[in-house]
Amino acid sequence: MSASDHLIPVVVSKVVEVNSIIKRFEFKHVDGDELPAFSGGAHIVVEMLDGPTKRKNAYSLMSSPFERGQYAISVRRDDDGRGGSKFMHEKVEAGMKMKISPPVNLFALDLRAKKHLMIAGGIGITPFIAQMTQATELGVPFELHYAARSASQAAYMDSLQDRFGDQVSCYCDDAGGGPDLVGLLSDQPLGTHVYVCGPRGMIEAVVQTATGLGWPAAHIHFEHFLSPPVGQAFSVHLAKAGIDITVGPEQSLLEAIEASGTPVNCLCRGGACGQCETKVVSCEGDIAHNDHWLDDEQRASKQFIMPCVSRFRGERLELDL
Amino acid sequence: MSESLIEESILSRPTYGTLAIAPGLAHYFVADASGAECVIRVAEAAPRDFMEKVHILYVPTPGENALITALYALGAKRFEHFPTIDDAVARLGDWLSDARMGSQLYLAGTETLIGKAVAAAEECGLDHSAVQCEHRGSLARRVQCVHCKTMIEKVTTQPVKCPSCDLLLLVRDHYSRRLAAFQGVCINAEDPTEDIEIREVFK
Numbered sequence: 001m002s003a004s005d006h007l008i009p010v011v012v013s014k015v016v017e018v019n020s021i022i023k024r025f026e027f028k029h030v031d032g033d034e035l036p037a038f039s040g041g042a043h044i045v046v047e048m049l050d051g052p053t054k055r056k057n058a059y060s061l062m063s064s065p066f067e068r069g070q071y072a073i074s075v076r077r078d079d080d081g082r083g084g085s086k087f088m089h090e091k092v093e094a095g096m097k098m099k100i101s102p103p104v105n106l107f108a109l110d111l112r113a114k115k116h117l118m119i120a121g122g123i124g125i126t127p128f129i130a131q132m133t134q135a136t137e138l139g140v141p142f143e144l145h146y147a148a149r150s151a152s153q154a155a156y157m158d159s160l161q162d163r164f165g166d167q168v169s170c171y172c173d174d175a176g177g178g179p180d181l182v183g184l185l186s187d188q189p190l191g192t193h194v195y196v197c198g199p200r201g202m203i204e205a206v207v208q209t210a211t212g213l214g215w216p217a218a219h220i221h222f223e224h225f226l227s228p229p230v231g232q233a234f235s236v237h238l239a240k241a242g243i244d245i246t247v248g249p250e251q252s253l254l255e256a257i258e259a260s261g262t263p264v265n266c267l268c269r270g271g272a273c274g275q276c277e278t279k280v281v282s283c284e285g286d287i288a289h290n291d292h293w294l295d296d297e298q299r300a301s302k303q304f305i306m307p308c309v310s311r312f313r314g315e316r317l318e319l320d321l
Numbered sequence: 322m323s324e325s326l327i328e329e330s331i332l333s334r335p336t337y338g339t340l341a342i343a344p345g346l347a348h349y350f351v352a353d354a355s356g357a358e359c360v361i362r363v364a365e366a367a368p369r370d371f372m373e374k375v376h377i378l379y380v381p382t383p384g385e386n387a388l389i390t391a392l393y394a395l396g397a398k399r400f401e402h403f404p405t406i407d408d409a410v411a412r413l414g415d416w417l418s419d420a421r422m423g424s425q426l427y428l429a430g431t432e433t434l435i436g437k438a439v440a441a442a443e444e445c446g447l448d449h450s451a452v453q454c455e456h457r458g459s460l461a462r463r464v465q466c467v468h469c470k471t472m473i474e475k476v477t478t479q480p481v482k483c484p485s486c487d488l489l490l491l492v493r494d495h496y497s498r499r500l501a502a503f504q505g506v507c508i509n510a511e512d513p514t515e516d517i518e519i520r521e522v523f524k
Contacts, residue, residue: 114446186346188422191446214345214423216448 007047007099008035013070015094022123022155023089026063026072027100034068038103040131041195041223044071045101045269050087053251054259057084058225058269060127060197061103065134071100074155076123081227082250106273107197107223109134114191116142119179119206121198122149125156127223128197132164147171147178147202178202181209195221225270228252229290231311237318238262239281253307262321264307271309278305278319285314327456334494337435337456342367345451346374346423350397351413351438353380353406355458356429357388363427364395372396376416378409380434410437417445426452433463433474436501443498460523464492465502472502479522480508489517 010027018024048055063072075088107127116135118128125146135142148154151172160168171178196206203222210220235246247256257264267275271291283302291306298304340363352360375397381389393400403409426442428435435454461475471485480489490505509515
């Protein structure tokens with residue numbers, strides 16, 4: 001059972017070019033119905049039918065959690081990726097019908113917080129836009145620190161400063177760099193929760209700095225969706241289904257399993273949530289573990305794999321599916 | 322004073338550890354006379370600049386001065402002492418309301434002190450993982466009568482008579498972190514005439 005078993009038919013109501021690398025897509029229910037409720041930090045999975053290829057990518061909702069007539073996501077174009085963002089940028093137009101999953105939140109605000117400290121890098125800004133709307137409505141203090149490579153690539157920076165005033169601080173790599181994390185994390189009132197979404201290096205820096213200063217782990221939240229990496233094609237035997245499947249170079253193992261009609265749990269499709277953890281029956285070769293979920297011991301055992309982002313190279317891989 | 326002698330019981334019955342320095346920007350200690358030695362032990366083993374980040378609240382036993390002197394001599398950034406646990410915990414609330422993330426809290430002494438300080442710290446937004454507790458001294462319990470909600474301090478007997486509603490209460494291991502108290506439930510509700518021996522068990 002996974003969220004993407006019950007897809008919602010939507011129509012693309014608007015496509016906006018935010019800057020040279022980012023587009024915003026807005027979706028409405030095909031029948032004009034209200035879309036499911038969500039909270040700030042939630043994401044949806046968008047199904048992309050690109051000829052014979054079916055891709056499913058997760059994107060954070062950036063629209064207001066109090067507005068259920070439509071959803072909005074922003075997609076950063078990645079020309080070196082598997083083609084999902086490229087498809088969104090090149091093929092998706094207003095009026096097109098698509099399918100999306102109901103929202104799932106793996107990056108929710110902790111409502112016990114006395115203050116929310118949000119740190120965004122690049123396209124990692126999107127979940128915070130919904131969270132700031134929610135925090136404003138709840139009347140809980142928040143601060144956003146938003147770093148981008150350059151002002152021209154900093155999506156929504158101006159509009160966020162207009163909307164949220166001095167609760168938003170912006171940083172550009174070409175104008176002095178990111179926030180002073182030690183200074184920032186040393187001067188937060190007790191009961192603050194910190195949230196970070198952005199490149200891996202930024203997440204690691206925030207988590208390490210906060211931990212070193214004595215922040216409890218329960219007050220540190222991060223979200224890092226991985227895109228399934230491209231790689232060489234490989235074959236896998238699904239033991240329960242009794243079939244062999246081939247995973248294409250730009251396909252993920254999860255997508256190949258789904259394409260074969262074999263049931264598999266999944267949620268985030270980005271190596272973070274743990275839902276698709278699958279037992280390995282036998283493995284003659286090497287698993288490229290690309291997830292954030294399995295620990296070192298589990299990886300070394302070669303008994304588990306996260307099909308959403310991990311790949312295989314070797315003679316034979318047999319999974320308990 | 323000897324180490325804590327709390328026995329394992331149901332999950333809600335708190336157990337305590339041994340204070341050890343955790344990474345942090347500010348370190349708050351609260352102790353009563355039975356826990357003072359724990360504060361001294363941690364301070365004496367600490368790196369040189371540690372005491373500059375330390376704030377100590379102390380509840381002495383009446384008339385006792387030696388431990389006040391010893392704690393003062395540790396050279397903490399702030400040191401204050403108060404005649405009662407409630408006064409010291411109220412002061413802790415003042416301090417924590419101005420505190421920053423990266424604060425660590427260390428509690429040493431009786432369960433009443435620990436329980437009240439934990440509840441105050443949680444109210445201020447301090448995560449329980451930033452609180453360490455070391456039990457010392459009496460095992461006397463703070464008990465709430467579930468029938469009339471009276472708080473009974475320093476309970477050492479099993480059962481105990483509620484001073485407010487006169488019911489005879491079984492002191493359970495069921496502990497409320499919010500109330501910082503154990504639960505006391507009528508032990509002879511079926512037959513109030515039943516004669517039950519009252520024994521001192523929480524010494």
